Each structure stands twice: as C-alpha cells, then as structure tokens.
Amino acid sequence: MNARTLVYILLFSLFSMPLTGTCQQKDSTYYKKENAPDVKKILIDGKFWVWTQKIGDGKINVLLLHGGPAITHEYFEIFAKYLPKHGITIYYYDQFGSYFSQDPTKEQLNDTSIWKVSRYVDEIEQVRKGLGLDKFFIYGHSYGALLALAYTYKYPDNVKGMIFSDMNPSQRDFGERYTLASKQTDSLLNALKQYHAIIQNKTKRITYNTNLYQKAFDSTFERNFVVRLNTLPDYLMRTKAHKNYEIARKIGPSTFSLNYMTMISEIKVPVLLIAGQYDFIISREQVKNLSTRFPNAQWYMVPDAAHMGFADNPAEYFPGLIKFIRRNK
Template sequence: MINLVLNPTKVVTKQHEGTKILTLSNGFHLFSRTVGQGPINLLCLHGGPGSNHVEFENFAEELSNYGVRVSMYDQLGSFFSDQPDFSLPENQKYLDLEYYLSELEEVRQQLGLENFYLLGHSWGGLLAQEYALRHPEHLKGLVVMSMIDSITEYTPYINHLRETTLTDDQVTYMKQVEADERFDDPYYQTLVDELNRNFVMRHPENGPHHLVNTTATAVYNTFQGNNEFVMVGKLNGWDRRGDLKNVKTPTLLTFGDHDTMPLDTAMRMNRELPNSRLVLTPDGGHCHSVDNPKAFFHNLGTFLTDVETGNF
C-alpha cells in the first residue's frame, strides 16, 4: 500500500492493485484481488456461503468502459483463503452472520474503500443488505444480485419450482432422501442437477471450471443446507422485511428471469426501497452474470453511470 502525502495534514491512500493477502485481526488470512482502472470502486461479495471470488474475475474487463476498479475477496473458509477446522469448538464462533459482517468491514478498511459501491451475490447480497443498514456512511451505491430480503419467502418458492419442474414421484423421492439425510444418493443428485440447470446456472458452459470442488462445504451446509433447494441452515428465518425502507443508498436490484429467488418479492423490494431500480437478465438463473453477461453488465454499467452522473 502506497501513501501519497499531498499536504502535511492530509494523507491519501492508493488502493492496492492485483492480488493481496489480507491478515485479519483474528490472525486468519484472506485472499483479495483488485483489478481495473478508473474512479469508481466496486467491492464484490461472493455467494454460497462458501463459494469464492472466481465469479467476479471478468468484472473489471467487462466494466472497463465505465471506469471501474473491482475488488473481490474470499471469505473465511472459502477456497483461496484460510480454511479453519470448523469442527473445533474454538472455531464455531466464525460460522455466524455477525462474524462475516465484521469481516466485511475489516476488509473494507484494509482495502481503503470509502464512497464505494458494494455488490453482493446471493449470500453476498444478504451481507450487502445488512451492511447497508449498518454502515451507509461508507456507501455510494448498493447492488443486490439475486437475493431477497426474507428467507421466509424464498423457501416456499423453491419448493414451488421443483414441484412444477419435476414429476410428483421425483419430488416425493427427493423429500424422502432429505428426510433420511442420504444426500449422496446418485438419483437425488441427478434431480438437483436438473433443477440447477433450470434455475441456478442455465449456461454453465460460460462459467469458470475447476478440476476439484471448490465449495467450502462446512460453511455452505451450516448456513444453507445440502443444496439450493434445501433451506435448513442458520439462515432459515432471516428476515429484513420492513427494514429496507431505511436504506437510502442508490440501489440496483438485479435478478435472472429464471432465478431461484421469487420475482414477486423482488418487485415488492423495489417498491419499498426509496431509491432503487429493478432489472431482470433474460435467460438468466441465479447466476445470471454468467448466463447472460452482455445483458447483466449493460444493466450494471448503466446503474453505475447514472449514479455517477446524478441521473439515477
């Protein structure tokens, strides 16, 4: 990190470019990366929980015409950051929403971000909403990507999706496997894959590929469950309905038109947020920046430009 002294009383910090390992106050290390050039700072929060920054690797290139510097990081437990043994009692405290919010604020401070845009995808969108409610003084704009404000409205919707996509026998089979906790059942996984192709990532050929599974399973299972269509983890019951009216930050709500998130809820959020815009990505699922990047980045770039020019 380079300090540029402009006068004896004011120090301006230049944001680190490229990959940087952040050392947290708790002693753990997080992978971070900042790329791109321009006056707009965008910090991206990955989904999961337990996914990683890879979904944002192309953001700087796709937003290069808009003058955006993109920062991203892997949360604790995720693939490129420290992965503590969460089975140990002393590490259980980190599997908590409050921890990941405090981690986000510490990352912001270490990256020197002020008056910045915060983008959160899925679980990251949940964190982004919570952060906007607690620390609006740091934000210039908020992007909530494929995340609603209440798990209470998510659970019945994903049940509806599988009931209208699969046969009655297939749904019954899935429910029995879930009751027995036999999640490694091959046929069950085949049905999950079919649902994922319809509603999570419709065009996986556009997405990143690894030779191994990079999901932080312990984190994901703790907060979510076994898959996107089973909500039995710590996030079950999370609800910010009625609170978002307090978010005055310019906000983009972006969803895929085939999202796992209920679009009726997205429209309600748009009505309740006093300074928001709702956009849908055609032929997009929950990972709509991958499914249809052209439409997604056009919408995101337009939002950033409109806020910057006072036309939002």
C-alpha cells in the same frame, strides 16, 4: 418451509457436489492467484487473513461479495471483462473459510462466534479499511446479497450504492419460489420416459429409486434454475470445485439469523435489484414488490437467465449494472 430447510437449499442447490473437508488441497489455480498482480491479504481481528485482488484502475470502486456460503470469487471473473473498461475498479474477496483465504484452525472451526453473518459484516468493514476504500459500491450475489444488505444497514456512510443480485431476504417468499421451481423440475422429469414412473410413484408416495431421482433432480434443477448453460465455462467449474461445504454448513444456521426485511426501509442509498428470469430464489413479482420497500430502488430481470444471470446472459446483465453504477458514482 422452515428456516432449516431454506438453509439446506441455499447451501446445496448451488452446484451440488460431494462434500469436501475444510483443509482443501490447493491446486495450481491457488498458487497462480497467490502471485497475481494487485493481490492483497488483509488481517482480520488480528487472527486470520482473507484474500483480495484489485482489477482495474478506474475511480469508481465496487467490492464483490460472493455467495454460497463458502464458494469463491472465481465466478465473478467474468466481471473483469465488462466493468473495468467503463472506469469501474472491482475488488475480488474470498470470505474467511473460502478457498483462497486462510484455512481455519481446528480451534477456529469450533468457535461458533466466527461463523455468524454479523461477524462477516464486520469482516467486510475491515476489508474496506484494508483496501483503503472510502465511498464504494457494494455488490452481493445470492448469500452475498444478504451480507451486502446487512453491511449497508450497519455502515451506510461508507456506501455509495448497493447491488442486490439473485437473493430473497424474505424466508417466506424464498420458500414459495423454491417450492415452485421444485415442482417445475419434477414436471420436466415427468415428461421424460426414463423418469416418468419415478415421478408418478413419488407423487403417489409409492417407493421409488431415490438415488436415481435425486441425481436427475439436481442436474435438471441446476440446468434450468441455477445456470442455464449446457457446458460450464472454466471459471464456473473452478468455483464448483473450490466450494467448501464444511464451512458452508457452519455458516448456514446463521444465514437467516438477522431480520433483513426490517433493515430495508433504513437503506437510503440507491439500490439496484437484479435477478434472472428463471432464478429459483426470487421471482419477477417478488423482485418488483421488494423494490417498493426500499426508499430508493430500481430493478430489472435478466431474460433467458437463472440464478447466475451474468454467466447465462451477460449481454443483458451487465449494461444495466454498469449504467446504475455510473449514474450514482
């Protein structure tokens, strides 16, 4: 599986939806959050602003980096229920091009230098300065975990600890895990009467209804390997609705442009690796092996959870996260 295929997977397997344009129409949630307490817009490179919000008043600070690319901070809203009461202040942050941050101009859309992981790493540093954070914990989920890793590698003196959630920095291992999850999805469909013939024809490379198959594959894959909930809560529905696919496609080619595996041995701060039991990106064995590459890392798997373990099984996800943060404060 090549890098281009991995980028496609990362962009479109997390909440598959019809494509939307970059200048998304703003809804009531946008304007409500515009006027929410402790919202701060931070100017980046003197060219555009990004949206942030502080939640809590504890002395321990955690900056949350969302995935996608180009989804929003909204799927982290559940964190406000668990972390602040333990003296942990969390900071939501929509990366440039995401829904709550400034819309790119046409000129910016065509500026390929903007849509690079390396530039987003420097954007995070400007966000840190804008928020007045000295030593802080950096948390990254999915694509955001790659940003957290690259930031910690470049700016280690600013970081107390790194949380690397539900991501795989190895393209090869990512591909192996996704291939297995895809085969398991086809197996689940094959067991259903209405899809059995389609899967059999697909296996035999005989013509089949590709539209019907893709729709069934996407919904089954999401339900089993992305988020294992029968009904999505409001904060996930809004995350799904607000993803900007045009921006995601622009960032996509840069996703694996950095050699993350060579960075790992240089990360000296405490690291926590987390993944869901059924995560389509990284397996238990891969998490375990990855933890041995860091000088100072621990890991755990969230049972009965997929790519969004904090939504699937918060009772198992958050205690370990909170314990790690408080131990290394």
